[in-house]
Amino acid sequence: MATPTTTPTRSPERRPRRLPPGVRKAVLSVHVIASVALLGEVWVLVVLNTAAATTDDAGLALSAYRLMSVLVFAGGIPLSTTALVTGLILAFGTAWGLLRHAWVFAKLVLLVAVVLIGMFLFTPERMAAEAAAGPLADAEQWVQTAVVATQAVLLVVATALSVYKPRRTLQAGRGRS
Numbered sequence: 001m002a003t004p005t006t007t008p009t010r011s012p013e014r015r016p017r018r019l020p021p022g023v024r025k026a027v028l029s030v031h032v033i034a035s036v037a038l039l040g041e042v043w044v045l046v047v048l049n050t051a052a053a054t055t056d057d058a059g060l061a062l063s064a065y066r067l068m069s070v071l072v073f074a075g076g077i078p079l080s081t082t083a084l085v086t087g088l089i090l091a092f093g094t095a096w097g098l099l100r101h102a103w104v105f106a107k108l109v110l111l112v113a114v115v116l117i118g119m120f121l122f123t124p125e126r127m128a129a130e131a132a133a134g135p136l137a138d139a140e141q142w143v144q145t146a147v148v149a150t151q152a153v154l155l156v157v158a159t160a161l162s163v164y165k166p167r168r169t170l171q172a173g174r175g176r177s
């Protein structure tokens, strides 16, 4: 059987993994904690928005919207940043690559979508200001609930992708990570 006489470049599959196992496990632990905690934080936002939209107690609605801003700054922003940074470290630091496997790239797109939705469509400060000024429109409250529910669905999809890791590979990632 003929064997190749030269090996100009090693195939990506044979490239050694770049993160030492201990470092990889530590980064992966932080990644899983941050990304699943982010899903938990978004779920609390769904609960608070639903409570605010369904209550007749104006004080409860106002408190709920105020608490949402606290959650975003104490939870959503640091957790999404940590999930993104550790995800990129794992993508580039392991054989998974960023553009090699569809599930990895899809998670990047999903996380960026979650962040953009939060930045441009979720407006708890405005809702709190309006709640302090008088009764809120039902439609506006349910739109906010739908916005955070959409984020939750995207994060559930990302979590499922992480567990199932569909085999599909990307053309763009062949030969590089």
Ligand code: HEM
Binding pocket: 024, 028, 031, 032, 035, 036, 083, 084, 086, 087, 088, 090, 091, 094, 096, 097, 098, 104, 107, 108, 109, 110, 111, 155, 158, 159, 162, 163
């Ligand atoms: C959107 C939110 C995300 C969630 C909920 C999430 C969740 C997870 C979970 C649960 C795992 C562990 C899977 C296992 O070991 O079986 C994982 C692994 C991984 N994630 Fe994420 N992730 C997210 C975002 C990202 C992003 C944005 C990237 C890359 C840009 C990424 C890249 C990876 C990689 C490469 C692994 C495999 C690491 C390894 O096996 O060493 N993730 N993710």
